[in-house]
Amino acid sequence: MYFIVICLLLGPRGVIRSEGESATQKKIAIVIDDLGNDMQGTKEIMELAAPITVAVMPFLPTTKRDAEWAHSVGYDVLVHMPMEPVKGKKSWLGPGAITTDLSDDEIRQRVVAAIEEVPFAVGINNHMGSKVTADKRVMRIVLEVCKEKNLLYLDSKTTHKSVVQAVANEVGLRTLENNIFMDDVYTRDHIVKQALKVLKYVDDHDTTVVIGHVGPPGKHTAAVLKQSIPSIQKKAQLVTISKLAP
Numbered sequence: 001m002y003f004i005v006i007c008l009l010l011g012p013r014g015v016i017r018s019e020g021e022s023a024t025q026k027k028i029a030i031v032i033d034d035l036g037n038d039m040q041g042t043k044e045i046m047e048l049a050a051p052i053t054v055a056v057m058p059f060l061p062t063t064k065r066d067a068e069w070a071h072s073v074g075y076d077v078l079v080h081m082p083m084e085p086v087k088g089k090k091s092w093l094g095p096g097a098i099t100t101d102l103s104d105d106e107i108r109q110r111v112v113a114a115i116e117e118v119p120f121a122v123g124i125n126n127h128m129g130s131k132v133t134a135d136k137r138v139m140r141i142v143l144e145v146c147k148e149k150n151l152l153y154l155d156s157k158t159t160h161k162s163v164v165q166a167v168a169n170e171v172g173l174r175t176l177e178n179n180i181f182m183d184d185v186y187t188r189d190h191i192v193k194q195a196l197k198v199l200k201y202v203d204d205h206d207t208t209v210v211i212g213h214v215g216p217p218g219k220h221t222a223a224v225l226k227q228s229i230p231s232i233q234k235k236a237q238l239v240t241i242s243k244l245a246p
Contacts, residue, residue: 026236028198028208029053029244030225031154031178033080033127034215035070036060041218046073048222050229053241055080055125055154058117059095071120076240078154079118081111081142083129085158093128098142100135107138111145122242123152125178130159139167147173152245154178156211174245180210182224183217191220195228202235207244 032045036057045052046069053076056067067077082097084090090099096110096117115121124146132138133155143164146153155164155177168175180201182194191212202208212221232238 026202026206026208027239027244028202028210028232028236029176029239029241030229031055031078031125031209031211031241032221033125033156033211033213035066036063036080038062038066039214039218040216041214041220041222042066044219044222044226045214046070046075048226048229050233051075051238051240051243053078055127056118056121057082057094057127058114063117064119067119067121074240076122076242077118077120078241079114079121079124079151080127081114081124081129082127083132085128085130087130088128098129098132098138100131100138102138104137104141107141108145111142112149115145115149115151121151123154123245125154126156126158128158129156130161133164134159134161136163136167139163140171143168143171143173143175147171152176152242154209154241176207176209176241176245178209178211179205180208182210182212183221186217186220188220188224191217191224195224198228199231199235202232208236209241209244 031053033055035054037060054070055078056063057080070077082093084099096114098110126133153175155162157178180198183191198210
């Protein structure tokens with residue numbers, strides 16, 4: 001009862017646009033994290049036939065495949081940069097992670113290497129990173145590299161202590177931040193509730209960023225998005241993240 005049917009039209013080069021997409025000033029970007037390791041839900045996310053953004057982790061078995069696949073269906077691609085959390089083991093982060101004990105030069109080298117590893121990236125967002133995104137020294141280096149490479153930065157907002165926006169203002173970098181996690185709890189019921197929360201959030205905001213994931217919740221997230229995207233598109237224009245950046 002929450003969802004309606006909508007017709008999606010494909011542009012001349014496979015770039016996806018929706019019927020009546022200019023009907024509203026409100027915009028929403030849906031970002032799916034954790035691609036790059038052939039996780040559950042990857043195929044289903046790639047088949048959504050809507051303007052989606054995927055965040056691909058560097059240096060993993062399907063990093064290049066997933067980035068190229070996403071680009072081929074008209075999605076935006078982000079580098080999903082592994083960053084140290086306040087709690088958790090470094091081993092959870094994967095290769096090439098940014099940690100607060102690294103030197104300035106090593107941080108810069110790792111960010112540049114990650115960007116080079118992910119084809120077609122238009123920006124970076126953080127994987128985990130509650131410790132790093134609260135560290136001004138580290139984030140200044142990350143954001144300076146973004147500016148040099150003409151990339152946007154999406155703050156996943158894994159901590160309320162994030163300094164991303166403040167440092168970005170100093171650096172002069174365009175940034176966005178996550179508003180709602182769709183699947184912070186992996187059950188189908190919770191993801192449905194979050195989708196309804198998104199619809200309500202859009203009513204009161206001109207721009208919205210939503211983050212979901214492949215992996216443990218991946219197939220549930222893809223299924224709920226497939227159902228709820230038509231309802232979202234009645235309230236706001238669904239766009240890739242580069243179209244939402246200022």
